[in-house]
Amino acid sequence: DADVTQTPRNRITKTGKRIMLECSQTKGHDRMYWYRQDPGLGLQLIYYSFDVKDINKGEISDGYSVSRQAQAKFSLSLESAIPNQTALYFCATSDSRTDNEQFFGPGTRLTVL
């Protein structure tokens, strides 16, 4: 089984709709991240959480919110989706105790019509 899972893998929605992307991990890591990837660009950090009670905005947090429901779960919400939020979204995790490597989920492709 994958260590970092994302649901859904693909989603098409309409402008103005609320949508939630979910991320779960079985790696036991304390840190979790949400990134966005647009064509021709690298990944940009949306939000990050260093533990359940520590959530921080990244480079492009406007229009997004997050919830760290448990150490293993980190969800990303778009309260009112707009077309320029069409992108590939990645969740990642890392362990503050042992290493600096971030482990990525398989990504969610979101299309906002």
Place this chain on the structure above:
Amino acid sequence: AQTVTQSQPEMSVQEAETVTLSCTYDTSESNYYLFWYKQPPSRQMILVIRQEAYKQQNATENRFSVNFQKAAKSFSLKISDSQLGDTAMYFCAFMKHWGGGSNYKLTFGKGTLLTVNP
């Protein structure tokens, strides 16, 4: 703020040959990490190789090696004996060591699309 620049949007190489992907970065930090990630068509982000800035020795992982030039702020990736499975988007990434709580964030370049031709 840190920036990462990959000046080659696309590259191609023949199978079994060697190719080098370029990456430069800008930072005032002295303590940091550099990474190369691979994103094949499956879109999964896969760590290829990692370099700690305090280490002078270049990192190697099988067919993958880096040329880390700290003074020049350059971090290139060399792929030897290229294989068809190496076809992917390659991202260079920078991670500042914040110290204190040792908190990290990744800054990515825009990527280089590498195609390995048979």
